Amino acid sequence: MTDFPAVHPEPVPVLALGDILLVTLRGDLYDGAAEQLQYDITQRIANSPVPVGGVVIDLSGVEIVDSFLGRILAEIAASARLLATRTILAGMRPAVAITLVELGLTLPGLATALDVDRALAMLHRAPSVEGGA
């Protein structure tokens, strides 16, 4: 089935904001696009000419997180950490947080912030393990 306007099969762009990578998830994400995102982020970290100061994933436009997307988010954070980079999930909706807990997915070890501004502030306060700033 194709061509349903509310659904976005396109790849998710990874934007550079200074030395931070910012990813904004919106609407409904295809499984394939989520897997592609994991690959894109790790490539960007590994190939960046200057050390990436952190990854911020903006979830404020996301209506549901199931165990598939939850696992992808946890794996993005884990692989970024192995590449000396912190990941912060920003702006999760309250209904999504409540649902994730009942689903049994509390995503321990994932740093969170209430919005993107606070996530950026957290990264600037505590620079990545290269000790820059």
Next chain:
Amino acid sequence: MHAPLTPTARLPIGSDADLAWLRQHVRQCAADLGFGLVQQTKLVTAASELARNTLVHGGGGHVEITTPTDGARRGLRLSFVDSGPGIRDVDLALTDGYTTGGGLGMGLSGAKRLVQDFVLDTRPGLGTTVTITEWVSGFPAPRPGAR
């Protein structure tokens, strides 16, 4: 005056595009029936888990969507149907963290927690049908056995 009754539908589950479309459709039905935001989110999340199981473990199938009534209550019922390998040990499959396929093993058990009614019918070698029903209620949604 009645809110427009959500029509019965049957949607295929054969690709990740179908999963995305199903989530949108269930969200819309739940909103039309007057479910609150948290209840909608739980139902769509459960539907996403079960539809992915139909796709990944059941080899594809379909979902039947109906809107049952029970006295004055109205509900949304989703049946996920496949003719895949079935589930040999249901208790094990419903254990948090148990997976045979590289997932997190939280889908089946988590979906059961997220909805009011959950019925799993499976025959090894013949297939699996999981039916969930959520009834319109105030916030917060009552848990099974809580009333």
